Amino acid sequence: MSPQFVPGQRWISDAEVELGLGTILQCDNRAVTVLFPSNGDTRVYSTRSAPLTRVMFSEGDVITHHEGWQLTVDDNKDLDGLTVYIGEDEHGEWRELPETQLSHELSFQGPRERLLTGQLDRNNHFYLRMLTRQQQAQQVADPLRGLRGPRVGLIPHQLYIAHEVGKRLSPRVLLADEVGLGKTIEAGMILHQQLLTGRAKRALILVPESLTHQWLVELLRRFGLPVTLIDEAYLKNTPLPFEDTQIALASIDWLANSPGHQLLAGEEAWDLLIIDEAHHLKWSPESSSTTYQCVEALAHQIPGLLLLTATPEQAGDAGFFGQLRLLDPQRYPSLEAFREEESHYRDIATILAQLEQGELPDADQQATLAPLLDSDTQALLTLLANPESDEEQKASARQQLMEQLIDRYGTGRVLFRNRRASVAGFPERLPHTYALPMPDLYDEALEHFAEPEHQDQAEILTGQTWPWPALTPERLFSQHLPEAERWWQLDPRVEWLQKTLKSAPQDKFLVICQHAETALELAEGLRVRSGLLAAVFHEDMALIERDRAAAWFADDEDGAQLLICSEIGSEGRNFQFAHHLVLFDLPPHPDLLEQRIGRLDRIGQQHTIEIHVPYLEDSAQSAWLEFCHAGLDQLRAPRPVGGPLFEQFEDDLEGWLNGELSGEEVLAELIPARQEAEDALEAGRHRLLELASHRPEVSESLVAQLEAEDADDSALQDYLERALDVYRLNNENLDEHTWHLRPSNETEGTLLTDVHIDYEEGSSGTFLRDKALVRDDLMYLTWEHPLVRNCMDAVTGSGRGNSCVALLKNKALPAGTLLLELLFVLEGAPQEGLDLPRHLPPQTLRLLLDANGNNLGPKVSFKGLSKQVVKMKKGMARQVVKLRQDSLRQLFDQAEQQAQAYLPSMIEQAQERMQNTLDPELTRLRALAKRNPAVREAEIEQLASLRERLGDALNHAQLRLDAARLLVSTSDDVR
Ligand SMILES: Nc1ncnc2c1ncn2[C@@H]1O[C@H](COP(=O)(O)OP(=O)(O)OP(=O)(O)O)[C@@H](O)[C@H]1O
Incomplete structure (x- = not known):
């Protein structure tokens, strides 16, 4: 039977939800005409098969009049086929709101509204959404994030540096491994990690002109990064070469000798500056080279800085000091202070070696050290010496003590140098x-x-x-x-x-x-x-x-x-x-x-x-x-x-x-x-x-974890297969771990951003690191590959898959039993100057409510449950939604309430993560300030205030419903 359309009724298009609330203009036996006021479009559908869903609101829903006032629905009445809603407005007055006067701006993107109005997605889209959210939440908390994507061999000292530096906020370090040990690779891994985690969005890379192409090739081949090479050819057509470039690569000598371009570069908001062959930056207390001055000006503005050189001492200790002071002027205020500090290195190194062996410095050594140490460092030593401290306390104190000795009294966390x-x-x-x-x-x-x-x-x-x-x-x-x-x-x-x-x-x-x-x-x-x-x-x-x-x-x-x-x-x-x-x-x-x-x-x-x-x-x-x-x-x-x-x-x-x-x-x-x-x-x-x-115990564990992941690509293959099916990118197995990917006319364009793929012929990719290392022609498919990331962004950037009704084939449940599966995401309101997403990754909460509102989520896993799920025809699904409107609304309300109970502990976790990132930095700055008057109080205050504002913002984070699936149990084989 075809639906009863009446002019003035409000319906939405199932196929084009984004058109918003439509109004029936006219209808006869053959055609129905709908006006969508959001953009003025009119659509004509066949009356028998119009892909339209009637919008009906129920008790408790808040609806908006086209003049802007709102009404909380209490009841409704029918007037010649048109619904009139009755309820209280914002001032507590009882009013009526005919559906003809509803604001067309009502949003139907949310899972609750979509599900209740019968806007249903396919089960595989819902499945992909759930997988994506879970995967994202897992990845954000994953310490290996940013290390698995690059097409590089697992070399321990490089992984250690990339892991140690890549996770820092605005890292400022000198990468000074001996020649050929992979500084370019380390810098690429750090950059990749910073971009992936959102710590950096834009980077400026300055290298000797003779190395520009080599850098370009390495960054593309190994990291797939979208680099813009700013060379003569580029400059001919682009007067503002740095504007809108995410990663700019240029010759350092060109920039240093081109004051106009230097000004332009200085006006951009870069997050990371990378300088190769930094020993060319000449500095002495009396003078400095043009390139040094250029880098100094940029390094002053850009929060992150990586200097690369195999021969940092080529220009003597003044030159070496010149590089250190670019990185951390607070930590290295003067050449004299640096020389004086260096004279204590031998004592510190001896003590570090002892600590590494699990020994304590002897009384003489402690006496030599005492005048050098801050009270918190001294306190760690005392804790270690105390026979009553337990082993766990001692291990943590030893680690902290070593880090403090290296940072405050040694070469700092700014210098990395591995030797052959x-x-x-x-x-x-x-x-x-x-x-x-x-x-x-x-x-x-x-x-x-x-x-x-x-x-x-x-x-x-x-x-x-x-x-x-x-x-x-x-x-x-x-x-x-x-x-x-x-x-x-x-x-x-x-x-x-x-x-x-x-x-x-x-x-x-x-x-x-x-x-x-x-x-x-x-x-x-x-x-x-x-x-x-x-x-x-x-x-x-x-x-x-x-x-x-x-x-x-x-x-x-x-x-x-x-x-x-x-x-x-x-x-x-x-x-x-x-x-x-x-x-x-x-x-x-x-x-x-x-x-x-x-x-x-x-x-x-x-x-x-x-x-x-x-x-x-x-x-x-x-x-x-x-x-x-x-x-x-x-x-x-x-x-x-x-x-x-x-x-x-x-x-x-x-x-x-x-x-x-x-x-x-x-x-x-x-x-x-x-x-x-x-x-x-x-x-x-x-x-x-x-x-x-290099801490071998850390890098060994990194290598072992990455190797274990390399050995099992099944989860990634499963995810990608599902995503490519939804987004219509054809894939064909060439062998167990190698695919050929071919875009079709239906492939969504955003999926291929930054993916180096042949649009006509398609391209192949492998999930195996070793194969990717020897076959440049193959993409290296990992969780960090742009194709996989684009799939995830496509899922979360739209509402697709956020509302679904399906059958649950389970003989143990009486037929017709309802289960409502819901996914919530923790989110904060964006605020100027606070990069909230960095500190508030998309944590998720899954609830699975039975008809009585009991949460079965902890007992029944998403994947386990999904194995019993089969699709349900849309017409039948809408029927179920219509029939069970009231109990569904109740369940949604209950779910919201239950989710709120989890909120405090989720916020606590987010707070803890934020504090673990910022507190060590704050402590470090405070400790350095005691020894070094050049650490500005303002800088410490700035960081402390950021921490406070973030704490406040996190306290106001909310759980937002991201997806909902209604499951209806059946014992039949109906599909
Ligand atoms: N993890 C890795 N996997 C595969 N190849 C690597 C890896 N690390 C380095 N290489 C290769 O080793 C060579 C040296 O690496 P890189 O250029 O990064 O060294 P470098 O320390 O910057 O050298 P230099 O001191 O000469 O500037 C390059 O060809 C690079 O591609």
Whole structure:
């Protein structure tokens, strides 16, 4: 029988709920016309099958008149097929409100209204909604959040750092792992985690120009992040390059030298600033470089800061301090204070080592420490020493004490430095040195420039003061004797290189030299002398050409056997697929030497690294090699004391390079000095760093948990399958853990935001980490993949699936028994300046009420129950809703009341979580303020006030009904 439509009645469209309340304009046997005043649209439906539901209100409902006043319904009466509601208005007066005068703005998105008015979704949509909410609540509380998505191997020290730093609010740290240990990956993991958890929304990444593309590729490939590369091409079309960019990646030198763009960058609200190769930021108490000033200004405004450098001490301890003060000016107020503090590191490190072993510092040590310690640190020591403390108290006190010692008296929580020595799995470095005869013409050129009156010229030519230009005799020769042969015709290093390349035709060689001209001319020489084609990489090439050269070298099949780089290729680049490094000359600083070797000696290197150093006998080259190799032992392993010793011995060294001092004399002092400096560092700062940079017990547990998840992808596969079915994205199993995904015309567009998928052909994805690591062509599908996140957002961003009626096939229940299943979500009112969602994740509460209002939820799980649920035809479902309106309304009311009883404990949990995040920071600032007058009271007050306002906002959080499913039991097989 078709429904009885009467002009003036209010109905809503089942298919287009968003149109709101419609009014019947006219109706006959064939068609019914409805006006939707919300947008003025009229729809004509067939009278027999109109997808319309009559809107009827019942006792207790609050309804709104089109003039704005409200009425609480008490009763109603029928007037020629039209309903008139009777009840009290806001002032307690009894009034009548005919349905024709109802406001069209009534919302029908809520589960209660939708269910009671027969707006029903399919059971699988409800199921997806429940799964999504539960999954979201679980993920927010999950300590592994942000660690499972990146396409990276599970490397413990990286996971530790990412976990430790990624969870902080506005982290400010120096990532200073030795070369090639994965600082870029760590920064990417921190960024990914910050974005995923909403701690950061926008990031600015500044790197040397030569590394921009490598960063772009790593961020896309491993983290799938939507990065905008701000390069010349982009700037041509975009005058305001930073506006609306979520993650901007740019050359640091470009920005530092472009005041206009610097201003624009400074106007944006970034959350995180990332700076690669931070040792280029030069600082001394007297002056600082342009790049330093640029970063300092940005770092002042942007709350989060990650500085990356493998060689933080390259510019001496002032340079190192300069980086620390960018991170935490309060913690590091002056160079003198820092130096004074560092003098206590050895004592602190010893005590930390003892605490780690479960021992207490002895009485003497305690006496030395006493003047340094704050009262709360002292209290922890006392608690540990007290025989009455129980083991649990002691373990927690020990942990806190270690953290405080590291933070307040050690290197702080701002510095992370892992070293190869403590990271397993790195191959050996094998140095080979080749003494070659000095050509006479080189001798002539060197003698010429060694004359005091010609040294200036050498300086102009090479950018270095004498005797350093003597390390690159080919440059001096080319200048001094331009008419003679080309240098590559007489330089024995070239012939040596030709032979070496010939002896290992299958192997790739990376050749690094100081100057771009040398790189170019060497390539020319090899081509002319032996027809050998080399890829070349130097600073005068456009970025794209450099990347092309690097790609040609990397190509396995048709690639170049060798790549010749100027110094610019010695930084940040990934060339670990090669294992021969030729140092055509040595760079004029030990840290640069380490950077060069780091191109090959990095994660992923499978072979022993062969380091070849051809050099000219009895020359500045041989002296400098001996200083670095025999003296600093810098070729075999990274030597963090290289930089400081280089400064300390600079005068002696120059004497040696000039032939005025004997090498033996210098080495006799240098070698013991190195030993001593290494011992001191080992016992002091480095020991502290080691303890602060990696806690194996933490990372082992992270790795174990992630591995366990990797081993079982069934929950994710199940979720994704259901979601893709609802959102109409086709998927086909290629194998047990690999899918092919193909969008269709019906696929919802928002599902594919940031998902790198071929819209025509589709793309494949795997749930397996190991497979994703070797197959860049596959998406790596995890709970954190954009596709999965988009599915979740699509579910929670709309009301779809929030109202459902289904059958429950359960023979134990009398047929017709009703169960109402409800899901509530804890929410707070958004407030200016309070990032509430960060502190109030979507906690959920599920109730399952029987007809008497008893909550069976704790006994009957959602998944268990759902196994017995089958769909019910819509017509029948609406009938049930209509017939059981009154008891359903009662049940909804009861559910609201019961939910309220859970509210206090849910709020308490949220408060606890918020306090656990903010309180340690507050305590830390207060403790630092006692030792350091530079910590501003205002800053502490700001944090304390934020904590208070958040506490207040959380106290006002409410439970909102998010979904409801009515289950009607049946013993039949009816569908
Ligand atoms: N967890 C990981 N899984 C897979 N590959 C990794 C991982 N960590 C690092 N790598 C690879 O190891 C190489 C070195 O990593 P990365 O560039 O992050 O090191 P770095 O410390 O920044 O190096 P540098 O000191 O030279 O700047 C890169 O090729 C990177 O892709």
